[in-house]
Amino acid sequence: MTTDRHGHTMTDTGADAVTPYEQALDDLLFFRPQIMETAKSVLAAAPRSVMGQSLMAYLGVLGTEEKDAAAAREAFVDFRSGLDTERLTRRERMHLAAATAWLDGDLHGAGRILGDISIAHPRDALALFVGHQHDFLTGDAVRLRDRVGGALDAWDEDDPHHGPLLGMYAFGLEESGHYERAEEVGLAAVARHPRDVWAIHGVVHSYEMRGRFTDGIRFLDARTDDWSSGTLLTVHNWWHYALYALEAGDGARVLEIYDSAIHHDGSAGMAMGLLDAAALLWRLYLAEDVHSARWERLADAWERRQDGPHYAFNDAHAVMAYVGAGRIARAQRLVQDRERWLAAEPAGANRAMTARIGLPVCRALIAYGQQDYSLAADLLLPVRDRLHTFGGSHAQRDAIQRTLVEAALRAGRSELARTLLSERIQLRPVCPYNWAAKARLEDQLGDPARAAAARERAAAQASA
Template identity: 85%
Template sequence: MTADRHGHLMTDTGAEALTRYEQALDDLLFFRPQVLEASRSVLAASPRSVMGQTLAAYLGVLGTEEKDAAAARDSFLRFRSGLDADRLTSRERMHLAAAAAWLDGDMHGAGRILGDLTVAFPRDALALFAGHQHDFLTGDAQRLRDRVGGALDAWDESDPHHGPLLGMYAFGLEESGHYEHAEEVGRAALARHPHDVWGIHGVVHTYEMRGRFTDGIRFLDARTDDWANGTLLTVHNWWHYALYTLETGDTARVLEIYDSVLHHDRSAGVAMELLDAAALLWRLYLAQDQQSARWDVLADAWESRDDGPHYAFNDAHAVMAYVGAGRIAQAQRLVQDREKWVAAEPDVSNGAMTAEIGLPVCRALIAYGRQDYARAADLLLPIRHRLNDFGGSHAQRDAIQRTLVEAALRAGRTDLARTLLSERIQLRPICPYNWSAKARLEAQLGDPRRAAAARERAAVQASS
């Protein structure tokens, strides 16, 4: 029986397939599009490779694409029929159980199995990567940090995959609020592999959360050749660049990035790219910059997907697009479809994510689009500390948090707006949006001196 370079036995995996598996794993860790072809080449060489089949199963769910997950599930079921599990290693059986759970909709069960797998086999890079992405998709910041942190001690620093593990750890540290340490670890990852786009992504998040927008732009500009083209994370990292630029007030540049990278007539139309586009336009929408033509095109792209209830975080961004395009009825139809689905009591992770977080968020977005700001605030207020439960990062979910702030301001709920803005400013004192919103609040409260001071602070931060 063959073994990978960390000594893990690989059932029904020939020498050629093993070489291709190692290449696929490398492509996966560095977010190269070639990972899909590399994964297929593993199975072309050894169709019954357990780890090759498991890798293909994970690739089917990591993109949050309903159709990909369904196809992967069918293929995985065919592979498992007639499989003699007694022939497999304990590690392989755990991988099969994790992949099967995820494909069956039990994301949280899959995460627990992957956690046990990493404790038993801490140098299993596939288990670490799949678990890390699982924690991101379920918004579990502590596991995002500790899953990788708990395994790092077993890795030699000379291992070529130690670098991307540091990049993963940097993101977990950032999501847990350890911003300076996250930047340090992310930069250590990039010292080993400058083209590690997930490591770049981790550092980028630290600048976002600390309000270091111009530093973030400089950081990305200095590394353009390493991240700006040809990776599975290209669009998302450009989205971060656009967020920085939006805070500086350069809306023209933001729209240039949107049109050239985030969404255009050659865009792939995958969910993770469409939600970035929606999240950026929604921030403009909250600032009363309508962008109707762009919303129409984006709403068409979401509609053409005809998604079922697969991942609540995606649903919220589809509703953003429909509301932004003025298609309230279409947004309402999506909500009604999910309500019927939830009423059937689906025993899957997305059922709870949809019922508890996704639907209230979608209803609030619709209320906001209808200018029923009080209802939008009432819907978001009870869940604002639980938004992580339907996935994404702090930076991504901030579009929803800002919606609550804007709803409170426009509903005249000044006590609530004051509380929300005080929370935001204490956490992120450097953030032009926070101070411009504070200026509007003070104007509502009839304090022109404090309003002018807040406006001035916002202007200084935007230009610095």
């Protein structure tokens, strides 16, 4: 009976397929672009490998690409037809169930099954990685932390995959508010594997949430060769670098990064990359720093995708691009399409994500683009405390939280703006944006002394 290196039985997987399977896990954990080719090599050696087929199914959904998910579902249904599941191990049957649930749109069901696998088989790296990404895509910070934390005790520290598990754990710690511990664990992971881009990403997030922008830039600059090219996380880590530059007031550097690394003529047009591009330009848009040509190219890229209702988080960022490009009618058509889809009462987790969060956010972005700031604020207020339920990280969702702040300021709703800014400043006192926005509020309230003091704080933090 063939087993992987942790002793898990692999049905219909010969010894010649186990080696590429282990390599595929390594590529997956380190976000290497060759993961798809490595996964295909597993099936070339063992077409009926349950774990190889499960891996391919997971790869089809992790990128939030509608067409990839549809193709993966078709292939997985074909594989499962006539499959005698009684001859499989319980772990393999659970993987089949988790992959099937996700492909059918039941993200939360898939997450629960993956959690059960990690309890029974804590050294199943595939279940841990896919479950971790699931928790990110559904915005479940506690599970993002504890899914990996609950398994770490079963891993030997000298295991080659213990390091990337620490990197995953660091991100979970950061998203659940344990910033210092996240930095500590993330740095330990990077020390083991300098090219662990997910661990680098976890450390970067910990600096972002504490307003340590200069430290973040220094950290990334010190290991540029390890993260800045050739990985599946390259664009996203450049996005983080651009956020640091934006907070430091270096607009020229922000645009240099955008044009060279985030979105350009050679960009692949994948959803994850377009998300980063939209989220960065939207922050500039909120500051009335409009870049029409960039918005036009980005909106074109979103339109070429012709996405259906697949992941509400993507929809919100597509609407950002359409609004930024002045294509309000296109943004409204997306909203109307999702409304018709909901009226048909579809199944799956994206239904709730779209109805409860996605559509209110999209409508608010459109209202903001139409300068109906009070309506934008009214639409965002009821959902602001549960934005996490449609996915993303704190840093990603902050573009929407800032939209609420800006809408309140521009609508002249000073009491709301004061409350929102007080919340932000108490939580993140080292954030130039928070203080700059407070200065504008104090100007509106007719208190030049308080406005000047807030402006001074913003300038000091940006240049620190």
